[in-house]
Amino acid sequence: MKKVIQIAEAVARIPDGAVLMIGGFMGVGTPDGLVDALVSAGRRDLTVIANDTARPGVGIGKLIDAKLVRKVIASHIGTNPETQRQMIAGETEVELVPQGTLAERVRAGGFGLGGILTPTGVGTVVAEGKRTIEVDGVPFLLELPLRADFALVKAKRGDYLGNLDYALTARNFNPLIAMAADVVLAEAEAIVPVGVIPPDAVVTPSVVVDHLVAKEVRHG
């Protein structure tokens, strides 16, 4: 049986300086319980790989607000002026990656591939310092895989073994990052008995999920 652990216990395993992949798109599909606990614990010098940094006070934006992030690898930071401010001030390093390329680099990291070839970015600043490989006369950029120490995944449901499904556009990067990290922590809206999510409906198989984190129980 997959060990369900408390959020604080999950976050206690994450050291300062860790490389984190965090699910979510503008905060939708971001595991807020884990993010809040990281902020409370004051983990520092984090590298965050995610689609975006949402907005101040929202999702990954909370880690930015608390100045806990040393480096961001994302496709978009335009909605978060604080990320831009920290980047311009030299406080946070930002690597911008085209969104489809980011998804494929994470997928490559999780799927055991040495990289991917994409037409996106050929002839632009994104191509600087990268190898261009021609296939049948068409140029592609070689983009390298990404992996992380921890993936912080938001699911709709997780069963007690760790099988996951997702909700609508809250899915986004979550199933990809669940394959690409040494330790996968999944925060589900609901933890359900094994069998409730039928095999055909499982999106992330339990074998890649290390822990489900229980939501804090609030009384009264």
Next chain:
Amino acid sequence: MDEKTLIAKRVALELRDGNLVNLGIGLPTLVARYLAPEVNVFFQSENGIVGMTALADEGLVNADLTDAGGSPISAVAGAAAFDSAVSFGLIRGGHLDVTVLGGLQVDQEGRLANWMVPGKMVPGMGGAMDLVSGAKRVIVAMTHTAKGTPKIVKRCGLPLTSVRRVDLVVTELAVIEPTAAGLVLREVAPGVTVAQVQAATEAELIVPEHVATMAVAG
């Protein structure tokens, strides 16, 4: 009619029944409002859905159903949700018929710059580079000038989004088709002359004998 509405109404005429379409944030989003009733298209949002539609009522907000800007949306019957790899597989893999994007500059080669202004605005490219590289048809919907400064230029001074030649540029003054020979002026807006368009354009325009008056959706 304000200029953004005019642009959106003209772009709406480019969409065909059955198309899979991705509309960028901002002006391009307006295009969805002006589709003819007989034209049924599927709208894709790059955060992972085909079949998005405007939210009918604020009471129907679902926190897990948003557009690429994070705003609540709704989904049509037959919609499908998927992860970001599938979403960009649709975009890059030749499945997306049309993308409509905003622009900062388009040059004589038909190349688009729309994702950053060095030293001023570095928001990141999001999905724009994949969309321009991968969509079957790329339509740029933008104002003709930035407060009088031409945005259709000889050569983009801003970093390119892609080296791919876009298919059509629609502004409040004109419809311009980038071709291998250069930028062809296809239509001018009602009441606008060819000379006025040329005066507001830094790039050279190829002006055919017949330049139509811009049609707009009803």
